[in-house]
Amino acid sequence: MKLLVTGGAGYVGSVCAARLLEAGHQVVVLDDLSTGHADAVPEGCRLVTGDVAERAGEVLAEGFDGVLHFAAKSLVAESMRDPARYWHGNVLTSVRLLDAMREHGVTRIVFSSTAAVYGQPESVPITEEAPTRPTNPYGATKLAIDHAITSYATAYGLAATSLRYFNVAGAHDGLGERHTVETHLIPIVLEAARGLREQVHIAGDDWPTPDGTCVRDYIHVRDLAEAHVLALEKSLPGNHRIYNLGNGTGFSVRQVIDACRDVTGRRIPAEVAERRLGDPATLVASSERAQQELGWYPQRREIEEIVRDAWEFVRDDRG
Ligand SMILES: NC(=O)c1ccc[n+]([C@@H]2O[C@H](COP(=O)([O-])OP(=O)(O)OC[C@H]3O[C@@H](n4cnc5c(N)ncnc54)[C@H](O)[C@@H]3O)[C@@H](O)[C@H]2O)c1
Numbered sequence: 001m002k003l004l005v006t007g008g009a010g011y012v013g014s015v016c017a018a019r020l021l022e023a024g025h026q027v028v029v030l031d032d033l034s035t036g037h038a039d040a041v042p043e044g045c046r047l048v049t050g051d052v053a054e055r056a057g058e059v060l061a062e063g064f065d066g067v068l069h070f071a072a073k074s075l076v077a078e079s080m081r082d083p084a085r086y087w088h089g090n091v092l093t094s095v096r097l098l099d100a101m102r103e104h105g106v107t108r109i110v111f112s113s114t115a116a117v118y119g120q121p122e123s124v125p126i127t128e129e130a131p132t133r134p135t136n137p138y139g140a141t142k143l144a145i146d147h148a149i150t151s152y153a154t155a156y157g158l159a160a161t162s163l164r165y166f167n168v169a170g171a172h173d174g175l176g177e178r179h180t181v182e183t184h185l186i187p188i189v190l191e192a193a194r195g196l197r198e199q200v201h202i203a204g205d206d207w208p209t210p211d212g213t214c215v216r217d218y219i220h221v222r223d224l225a226e227a228h229v230l231a232l233e234k235s236l237p238g239n240h241r242i243y244n245l246g247n248g249t250g251f252s253v254r255q256v257i258d259a260c261r262d263v264t265g266r267r268i269p270a271e272v273a274e275r276r277l278g279d280p281a282t283l284v285a286s287s288e289r290a291q292q293e294l295g296w297y298p299q300r301r302e303i304e305e306i307v308r309d310a311w312e313f314v315r316d317d318r319g
C-alpha cells in the first residue's frame with residue numbers, strides 16, 4: 001500500500017514508519033517537525049515538511065491507500081494551560097485530514113488515540129467499554145477525534161481503527177524517545193542515570209497501590225508498531241474499530257526506577273515529591289479485544305527489556 005504517515009518524524013510515528021517499510025509498504029511522512037526530528041524519518045520514506053492542517057490535501061492528491069495519523073500535541077499539563085492549542089492542533093487538524101481523505105478517495109485510517117480518554121478508571125484492567133471521561137483537554141481532544149472518525153466511517157465508508165495506547169516506552173533500531181520537553185517516566189529516569197538530572201521526583205507515594213506509587217502499563221513501541229500493521233490490514237470499510245493497547249501488566253513508579261537501576265548499573269537518586277495533578281493511581285489495559293480481533297500479542301513484556309532498549313538508545317547521547 002502507499003501510505004501517508006503524519007507525525008512520522010516523532011517517537012511512535014518513526015518506529016511505525018520503519019515497520020511499515022519492512023512490511024513492504026511505500027511510506028510518505030508529513031511532519032511539521034514541531035516536536036519531531038527530520039533524522040528520525042527512516043531511510044526509504046519521503047519526508048514532506050509541513051502542517052497536516054495545511055498540507056494534507058495537496059499531499060493526498062497524489063493518491064494514497066491509507067493514512068496513519070500520529071501527528072498531535074500530547075502534553076497533558078500544556079493542554080490544561082493552553083487548551084486552544086489542543087482543540088486547534090488536534091481536533092481541527094484531524095477533521096481537515098479526514099476531509100482531505102474524503103476528497104481524494106483515501107479510505108483507510110489508523111489513528112493514535114490514548115488511555116487518557118478514560119480518565120479515572122472505575123476498575124482495571126480497562127476495556128474499550130469503560131466510560132470515557134477524560135480529565136484533561138488532551139484526552140478530550142483525542143476522544144472528540146475518535147467520535148469524528150466513527151461518524152465519518154459510518155457515513156462515508158472509511159475503514160478506520162483507533163488504537164488507544166497506554167504508556168509507550170522502549171526504542172527500536174536507533175529510533176526512540178527524544179522530546180525536548182520530556183514528561184514520561186522512563187526517559188526521565190534514564191536522564192538521571194546519565195547525570196543529566198540530579199534526581200527523579202516520584203509523584204507521590206501515598207496512592208492506593210501495593211508500594212504507594214502509581215501503577216502504569218508500559219507497552220514496547222515495537223509491539224505497538226506491530227498492532228498498526230495488523231490494524232491496517234484488517235480494517236473494514238464502514239467500520240470504526242477501537243482497541244486498547246497495553247501489556248496487561250502494571251508496574252509501579254518504584255518498580256520502574258529499580259528496573260532502570262538494574263539495567264544501567266547506576267545509582268539513580270530518587271525522592272518522593274507531590275502527587276501530579278490529575279494522575280490516576282492505576283492504569284492497566286485489557287488488550288483482549290486486540291488479541292482476539294487483530295491477533296496481536298505483545299512480545300516484549302518485561303519491564304527490564306523495555307528499559308534496556310530505551311537505555312541502549314539514549315546511552316550514546318542521542319537524547
Ligand atoms: N508516547 C506515548 O506514550 C503516547 C501515549 C498515548 C498516545 N500517544 C499518541 O501517539 C502519537 C505520537 O506520540 P509521540 O509520543 O510519538 O509524540 P511526538 O511528539 O514524538 O510525535 C508527534 C509528531 O507529530 C508532529 N506534529 C505535531 N503536530 C503536527 C501537525 N499539525 N502537522 C504535522 N506534524 C505535526 C511532531 O513534529 C512530531 O514529529 C500522538 O498522537 C500521541 O497523542 C502517545
Ligand SMILES: O=c1ccn([C@@H]2O[C@H](COP(=O)(O)OP(=O)(O)O[C@H]3O[C@H](CO)[C@H](O)[C@H](O)[C@H]3O)[C@@H](O)[C@H]2O)c(=O)[nH]1
Pocket residue numbers: 074114115116165166167168183184185186188200201202203204214215216253276279280283
Ligand atoms: O518525573 C516523573 C514523571 C512521571 N512520574 C509518574 O510516572 C507515571 C507515568 O508517568 P508518564 O508521564 O510517563 O505517563 P502518564 O501515565 O502520565 O501518561 C500516559 O497516560 C496518559 C493518560 O493518563 C496519557 O495517555 C499520556 O499520553 C501517556 O503518556 C505517573 O504515575 C507519573 O506520576 C513520576 O513519578 N515522576
